[in-house]
Amino acid sequence: MSPKIMPPTIRPYGDHALLIEWKTDGFSETVNDTIHALAAKLRESRKYIEVVPGYDSLVCVFDLGKRSMAATKNHVEDILSRQTLRSAEIGKLVEIPVNYGGAFGPDMETICASAKLSVDEVIALHSQSEYRVxxxxxxxxxxxxxxAPTALHHPRLSTPRAKVPAGSVGIANWQTGIYGxxxxxxxxxxxxxxxxxxxxxxEPHFLLTAGDRVRFIPQ
Known part of the structure; x- marks a missing residue:
């Protein structure tokens, strides 16, 4: 059973959008599951210009000429009240091949030293999990x-690089991500x-979309 979460706050985000925001203490898988399930339902309704999920919030943009702010808020609240919301289908699984370390991973040694693990152990740990976009x-x-796994958590660089290649896989604090x-x-x-x-x-422009799942495959 998923942990119980508090209802979100729902407030105007400009004159034709709503911000739905959950209060969390760090990353919450249950909250993020709820956000992507809600995003899927809102898109299915075809009532919104854009639906943008985040870690603990979601913005939905609507046509003010067709819908009022109050009607939009009521629609969101109605969807959130349904018990079936969290059973929405999870997005597609995409396998991402990764060349770890060496010229492809200039900060691998930093992560190894921080985690007190070998390169092979870092690779195994980073690639063993299935991640949510x-x-x-x-x-x-x-x-x-x-x-990312807790052992791999590490702060950002104190001085950002001027250029990071497309496709780079990185770690920043507790997050892991891919440069598009x-x-x-x-x-x-x-x-x-x-x-x-x-x-x-x-077409489509993006290989991945919010709500998908990722598994890294070491090369």
């Missing part, structure tokens, strides 16, 4: 995943996938 941002395709494009970044990079998480000329 909790949210997408801050650049196209950047994939924020559910927590080359960009500046301060995550501790432990590997790189040859897959393109984002391609503007591809």
């Amino acid at each position: 909790c949210m997408m941002g801050f650049i196209p395709g950047f994939t924020f995943l559910s927590p 494009l080359e960009s500046p970044g301060g995550w501790q990079i432990i590997g790189q996938t040859p897959l393109s998480i984002f391609q503007a000329k591809r």
Whole structure:
């Protein structure tokens, strides 16, 4: 049985969007499951311009010419009240091949030293879990995943790199994630996938979407 969670706060987010936000003490798998189940139901209703899930919140954007703020809030509250919400189907499972360490993972030794583990042990630990895609941002395709194993938690770089290659797999505090494009970044990079998480000329543009599941496959 999933742990019981408190109801979220629901408030206007501008004049044509709602912010639904749960109070959590760190990452909550139950809250994130609820967020993605709610996001799926809102998308299924076809009443929203955009639905954007996060770790502990969700923003839904609606057409103010067709729906009022009050009607939208009532719709969200009605969905949240249903007992079947958390049984919504989880997103697709995507296997992500990763070249760990060496030139692909310039911060692998830092993580090994911090975790007091060998390279092989870090790789095994990082790749043994199935991760949830909790949210997408801050650049196209950047994939924020559910927590890395506790032993691998490590702060961001004190000075971000000017360029982090697309496909880089990194750790920042308790998070693990994948860079969708080359960009500046301060995550501790432990590997790189040859897959393109984002391609503007591809349909769909994104290999992963919020709610999907990821399993890393060492190469």
